[in-house]
Amino acid sequence: MRSLNKKIIFRFLGITAILNGLFMFIAFPFSFFHEETEKWGILNAGIITVTIGLLLYFFNKPTSTNIQKKEGYLIVTLGWLTLSFTGMLPYLLSGTIPSITNAFFETVSGYSTTGSTILTDIEAMPKGILFWRSATHWIGGMGIIVLTIAILPLLGIGGMQLFMAEAPGPSADKLHPRITDTAKRLYLIYIFLTLLEFLLLKLAGMTWFDAINHAMSTMSTGGFSTKADSVSFYNGMPWVQYIIILFMFIAGTNFVLTYFALKGKVQKVIQSEEFRYYSYAVLGASAIVTIIILFYQDPNLQTVLAHPKIYGETESAIRHALFQVISVITTTGFVSADFTMWNYSATGIFFALFFLGGSAGSTSGGVKVVRHIVMLKNSFLEFKKALHPNAIIPVRYDEKSVPKNIVFNILSFFIIYMLIFIIGSVVLTFLGLDFMSAVGASASSLGNIGPAIGKVSPVDNFNHLTAGAKWFCSFLMLIGRLELFTVLILFTPFFWRKS
Numbered sequence: 001m002r003s004l005n006k007k008i009i010f011r012f013l014g015i016t017a018i019l020n021g022l023f024m025f026i027a028f029p030f031s032f033f034h035e036e037t038e039k040w041g042i043l044n045a046g047i048i049t050v051t052i053g054l055l056l057y058f059f060n061k062p063t064s065t066n067i068q069k070k071e072g073y074l075i076v077t078l079g080w081l082t083l084s085f086t087g088m089l090p091y092l093l094s095g096t097i098p099s100i101t102n103a104f105f106e107t108v109s110g111y112s113t114t115g116s117t118i119l120t121d122i123e124a125m126p127k128g129i130l131f132w133r134s135a136t137h138w139i140g141g142m143g144i145i146v147l148t149i150a151i152l153p154l155l156g157i158g159g160m161q162l163f164m165a166e167a168p169g170p171s172a173d174k175l176h177p178r179i180t181d182t183a184k185r186l187y188l189i190y191i192f193l194t195l196l197e198f199l200l201l202k203l204a205g206m207t208w209f210d211a212i213n214h215a216m217s218t219m220s221t222g223g224f225s226t227k228a229d230s231v232s233f234y235n236g237m238p239w240v241q242y243i244i245i246l247f248m249f250i251a252g253t254n255f256v257l258t259y260f261a262l263k264g265k266v267q268k269v270i271q272s273e274e275f276r277y278y279s280y281a282v283l284g285a286s287a288i289v290t291i292i293i294l295f296y297q298d299p300n301l302q303t304v305l306a307h308p309k310i311y312g313e314t315e316s317a318i319r320h321a322l323f324q325v326i327s328v329i330t331t332t333g334f335v336s337a338d339f340t341m342w343n344y345s346a347t348g349i350f351f352a353l354f355f356l357g358g359s360a361g362s363t364s365g366g367v368k369v370v371r372h373i374v375m376l377k378n379s380f381l382e383f384k385k386a387l388h389p390n391a392i393i394p395v396r397y398d399e400k401s402v403p404k405n406i407v408f409n410i411l412s413f414f415i416i417y418m419l420i421f422i423i424g425s426v427v428l429t430f431l432g433l434d435f436m437s438a439v440g441a442s443a444s445s446l447g448n449i450g451p452a453i454g455k456v457s458p459v460d461n462f463n464h465l466t467a468g469a470k471w472f473c474s475f476l477m478l479i480g481r482l483e484l485f486t487v488l489i490l491f492t493p494f495f496w497r498k499s
Contacts (some may be wrong), residue, residue, distance in 0.1 A: 002082050003210075003498060004070060004071060004074070005062060005067070005068070005071050006060075007060040007061065007062040007063075007430050008060075008062040008067060008071060008075075009074050009075055010059075010060040010069055011056065011060045011061070011062060012051075012075045012079060013053075013056050013059055013075075013078055013079060013082045014053045014054065014055070014056030014057030014060065015053065015057060016053070016060075016079045016082045016083060017049050017050070017052050017053030017056060017082055017086055018049075018050055018053030018054060018057065019044045019139075020049055020053070020083055020086050020087060020139070021045075021047070021048075021049030021050030021051075021052075021053060021086070022046070022050065022304060023132075023135050023139060024042055024043075024045050024046030024049060024089075024090055024132065025043070025046045025369075026126065026131075026135065027042050027046075027090065027128050027129075027131045027132040027135060028042050028043050029128075030127045030130075030131040031126055031127060031128025031129070032128075032207075033127075034126070034127045034128070036097060036126040036127065036128055038094035038095065038126040038129060039128055040094075041069060041090060041092075041093035041094030041095065041096075041124075042090045042094055042128050042129070042132065042340070043091070043094075044089075045086075045089035045090040045093045045094075045445050046090075046092050048086075048089060049086040049089060052086065065382065066472055070495065071365050073486055073489055073490060073495070074490070076132065076482060076486050077482060077486055077487050079492060080111065080112075080143075080478060081479070083107075083136075083139070083140070083143075084104065084107050084108050084111055084474075084478075085104075085393055087107040087110065087111060087136055088100070088104050088106070088107040089108060090105035090128075090129065091103040091107070091129065094126065094128075094129060096125060096126060096129045097118070097119075101467045101470050101471065102118045102463075102470070104470075104471070104474060105118055105462065105470040105471075105473065105474050106118055106119070106133070107136060108446055108474040108477050108478060109179065109224075109450075109474075110133055110136025110137050110140065110222065110224065111136050111137075111139065111140035111143075111352065111479060111481075112140060112365070112448050112477040112478060112480070112481035113137050113140045113141050113220045113221050113222040113223075113331070113363060113365065113448055113481070114222070114223070114331075114333070114365070114444070114445065114448040114449065114450055114477045114481075115137070115217070115222050115223025115224055115332070115333035115334075115448075115449075115450030115451075115475075116333075116444065116445065116450050116456070116462045116473070117224065117459070117461050117462065117463075118461060118462050118463040118465075118470070119461065119463070120228075120461065120463055121225065121229045122227060123226070123227065123228060127209060130209075130213060130226050131209075131212075131213060133224050134212075134213040134214075134216040134222070134224050134226075135216065136216050136224075137190065137216055137217050137220040137222030137223075137224055138194070138216040138217075138219070138220050138222075140141055140220060140222070140481070141190070141219060141220025141221065141222065141251075141363035142187065159310075164165035173473070185259060186255050186259070189255060189258055189259055189262065190219060190303040193219055193247065193250060193258075194215050194219045195215075195217060197214075197215040197218055197219065197243065197244075197247045197259060198211050198212050198215040199211075199421070200243045200349050201214055201215060201243055201244075202239060204237065204239040204240045204243055205234075205237050205239070205240060205309065206234075206237075206240060207224070209226070210226050210227075213225070213226045214231075214244065215224070215247075217332075217334070218244055218247045218248055218334070219250075219363065220251070220363050221248065221251045221252060221330045221331050221332040221333075221358065221362070221363045221364045221448075222332065222333070222364070223327075223332050223333025223334050223450040223451075225334065229335075230334055230335035230336070230458075231244060231323070231334045231335060231336050232335055232336050232337055235336065235337075236288075237389070238315070238319060241319060241323055241336055241379070241420060242319065244323070244334060245319075245322055245323050245326055248326045248327060248330050248332050248334070249282065249326055249330070250364050251330060251332070251358075251362060251364065252278065252326070252329060252332075252358030252359060252362050252364045253275060253278065253330075253358070253359050253362055254272070254274065254275070254359040254360060254362055255361055255362060255363075256361055257269045257275055257359075257361075271398070272398065273373060273397060273398050274359050274360065274370045274373060274398075275359065277369055277372075277373055277404040278327055278329075278358065278359050278369045280323060280330060281356060281369070282322075282326055282329060285323045285325045285329070285349060285353060286318070286321045286325045286326075287321075288349060289321035289324070289325055289339075289342075289349060290317050290318050290321040291323075291347075292321075292342060292343050292345060292346045292479075293317040293318045293321055293342055293346075294314065294324075296343055307376070307468065319336075320336050320337045323336040323337075324336060324337065324339050324350070325350075325353065325499075328350055328353045328449060329355060329356050329357070329358060329364075329366075329417055330358040330362070331358065331364045331365040331366050331447055331448045331449045331450070332450070333449050333450020335416065335450055335458040335459075337458075338457060338458045338459045339458060340453055340457045340458065343412050347453060350453075351440075351453060353442070354366070354443040354444065354447050354449055354452070355367055355443070355446065355447065356369065356372065357369065357371075362434065364448075365447050365448030365449070365480055365481060366447040366448065366449070366480075367413075367414060367417060370397070370496035371410045371413065371414060373397060374395060374397060374402060374407060374410050375410060375411060375414060377395045377396070377397070378395050378411070381393050383393060395407055402436040402464070405472075412481075413484060413485070416484055416485075416488070417446070417484060420441055420446060420476070420479070420484070421442050421446055424442035424445070424446060424476050425438045425439045425442040425443075426438075427472055428441055428469055428473075431465075431466050431468045431469040431472060432465070432468075432469055433454075433455070433465065433469060434454060434455065435454075436453060436454035436455075437452075437453075437454030437455040438452070438454075438458055439453070440452030440453035440456050440457070441454075441456050441465070441469070441473055442455045444472030445473040445474075445477045445480065446476045446477075446479070446480040447480060448477060448480050448481055
């Protein structure tokens with residue numbers, strides 16, 4: 001009978017806290033340079049967090065470094081909670097978000113790369129806090145890449161076994177056989193793309209501070225902006241929006257494919273079934289929304305896209321349609337226009353896109369394109385099996401057979417996902433939201449999207465939610481970011497039985 005290796009769990013939590021505190025120290029100079037009184041709150045938060053991390057690390061020296069599945073689940077879930085509870089300290093100690101409920105909501109929204117906010121006057125916030133806010137996105141995005149590529153397949157979560165980058169042994173199709181080396185390569189790609197977008201945004205006319213914040217939010221598919229109007233603030237600067245469109249698309253692509261593309265192996269990208277369908281979804285939905293903007297505006301709903309002289313022209317329609325479609329599919333949540341004010345059918349399209357998600361192995365949230373591919377292929381095969389009941393026809397993905405256990409895993413994931421969405425919507429109505437807002441908040445939080453429909457639309461925020469609704473949305477953001485099973489399995493009695 002083996003018990004949990006608690007010391008290795010606490011040791012990992014210590015490392016998580018130390019790294020989180022070091023990022024807080026990076027936020028301190030932004031406040032110090034602008035002579036903000038809140039700088040001491042940020043510095044103290046970093047000191048406290050690093051101290052907690054050091055205590056957890058040095059007082060929990062494990063006798064064995066062997067990590068089993070149970071420890072893996074706990075490390076992932078408790079690690080994210082450690083980030084969230086320590087990450088809200090800069091808000092609390094600086095006094096910028098004095099409420100624990102609001103600070104926790106904003107922090108979880110940051111690390112989960114959801115981008116929902118309770119702030120009503122973002123431009124008035126101290127620069128150091130705005131940087132920390134974007135940094136939580138960047139930390140969460142970087143963490144989720146390694147989580148989905150390297151850790152979740154080991155735990156057998158959500159069909160992620162399809163991505164074998166972590167498997168031991170040499171193979172030309174694998175990024176690298178060792179998890180640590182895989183993580184290093186992905187970190188370098190992530191950092192390189194963030195810096196590249198920062199430079200391009202600066203050249204396009206953004207201030208250096210806005211450029212670094214938007215670059216961090218984009219590559220993490222987060223959505224926090226330094227402007228209350230989000231990216232619609234830059235509607236008069238089309239190149240800024242086109243740059244963000246490009247990097248949102250890249251961030252929503254499997255980072256293993258990005259690695260191959262940077263290595264010149266473009267053929268591998270083209271051959272990826274998920275990448276093709278991901279691209280088709282972006283282009284197809286953008287084309288439909290463009291037509292709606294140009295020809296089917298509802299006169300009772302239509303609103304100027306914040307730049308009257310270019311509104312209605314083809315380029316503007318294409319840009320805003322492409323921007324909002326990619327923003328929602330990749331679950332980034334940036335806003336260039338209020339899509340709920342275009343047309344009721346456009347709102348319906350965007351709500352449907354809430355359940356699509358980007359590519360697996362990317363920083364985006366949601367169901368993920370690969371799961372939809374496998375589910376649709378399995379459904380079509382059921383029609384064939386109805387005509388040929390004795391035939392053995394496997395589901396094929398990227399010209400390879402998908403094992404039945406992975407197909408069942410994906411189907412289970414989707415059923416549980418939709419069930420949680422429905423339950424979440426009902427719970428939020430009990431917590432004070434009207435039906436439309438509850439449905440939007442549930443889908444947005446679970447899918448880590450950000451703007452939704454109803455009273456949590458792209459031009460609204462989550463500040464008016466009750467405290468209970470904010471805590472519940474935080475829970476949805478967390479389980480959605482960690483692929484459901486990672487958190488929910490902790491609530492099952494058999495998880496805690498000794499094995």
